[in-house]
Amino acid sequence: MTKIVFMGTPQFAVPSLQMLLTEGYTVAAVVTQPDRPVGRKRVLTPTPVKQAALDNGITTVWQPEKLRTSETIEHIRELAPDLIVTAAYGQILPKALLDIPRQGCINVHGSLLPGYRGGAPIQRSIMNGEPKTGVTIMYMAEGMDTGDMISRVEVPITDADNAGTLFDKLSTEGAELLRRTLPELLAGSVQAEAQDETLATYAPNLKREDERLDWTRSTRELFNQVRGLVPFSGAFTTWNEEVFKVWATAVPVTSDADTSITAKLDAVPGTVLTVSEDGIEVKTGDASIWLTEVQPAGKKAMSVRDFVRGGKMTPGTVLL
Structure with missing residues (x-):
């Protein structure tokens, strides 16, 4: 049975986590951002991914403030996962972590790479008037969303869309794309494609x-x-x-x-x-x-x- 560590934070990542559990994959641990104060009353609130993990009986949940300098990497090494799956986790994974799983680390990214690398691809695709966007599943590398692409799906952007509706569409499409991609990936039959660096654009976090x-x-x-x-x-x-x-x-x-x-x-x-x-x-x-x-x-x-x-x-x- 394939042992997976899932890394994600916002609601965008929840359908992918839920898909793994529904399809019978073994999610041995979840890594997410720390709980943050939310609302006018500043109530300390778990991330959507943490809440989904707990709701599904996953008790091994790690929430390092800074992944690179935390003990979480050693915890994951001791766990010896076959695969790490990330979706909008919010931090760049260091090489020490990327080298752990024998079948690599993959990411569910909310854009058609190499366009819109970075933390706000969904918002910026709308703000820039793009007619379409999508989801790319890629192997993770040390750079910002620079890894080889495994699969992707296109999604049109309509005038009726806002960032919220597009997040929902892409999170659903991303989970389905992950469902279709994993069997071939785990069987070693995927043919990943390198990104064309001359076409790379960036979507930094909003200020x-x-x-x-x-x-x-x-x-x-x-x-x-x-x-x-x-x-x-x-x-x-x-x-x-x-x-x-x-x-x-x-x-x-x-x-x-x-x-x-x-x-x-x-x-x-x-x-x-x-x-x-x-x-x-x-x-x-x-x-x-x-x-x-x-x-x-x-x-x-x-x-x-x-x-x-x-x-x-x-x-x-x-x-x-």
Whole structure:
């Protein structure tokens, strides 16, 4: 029976872990990030992978703060797994760990490698307006997602997708791809393909500045930016010198009969053009965009229909 160590942290990794258990593989241990405070009350909360492991009776769960300098590597060496499977674990695996399993270490990565290597491939694929993405299963190497590719599957990105829906799609597709790939891998019959380094692009973890809306950008770029940040951090601008978060937008449909189009084009980007229960129309670098779900400072997220009942934002307001 193949002995596997599974390494992962967020919900993205849970379907892959569940698949291994459902298919009868022996998951001897799970490695995940430490428990973190969550929510306004900062309640210490286990990672989704840890919770899934415990729910399935896996009691050997290691949570090193820094894998490279922890005792976890020695614990795994003593366990002598045949294979290590990772999915969005969150740390680069050192060579000392990569060398342990006799059938290698593989990773379920949420992009079509060699594109979008790194920690935020799903969010950045949406933010960059990609028409498709996918999942790649690869052998792990010392670099950042540089290992030879074993299998992959493509997934289209639609305008209805945000980071949350795409995470769900790719986590499901990744688990299924892993299910199909493992028998050939364990039988030694896979033919891995080296990545073309000339095609490599990177998707670094998101920072605070990635969340700020720059109204001089195009409507489509802003639309994609917001979708790529939902439902996690959301995007933000400032209104009355306070953070004003944006959770959903829509691209307006205009026609030649729109008599206000000239005035709209002359407005400074960030200017509020229209305020109604249908949305807040804001001037962009090339047209305008409708904000449909927002969150004023100190408030919960709300539909624009609820927000405008307060009557505090008016046309001519400039968001910064």
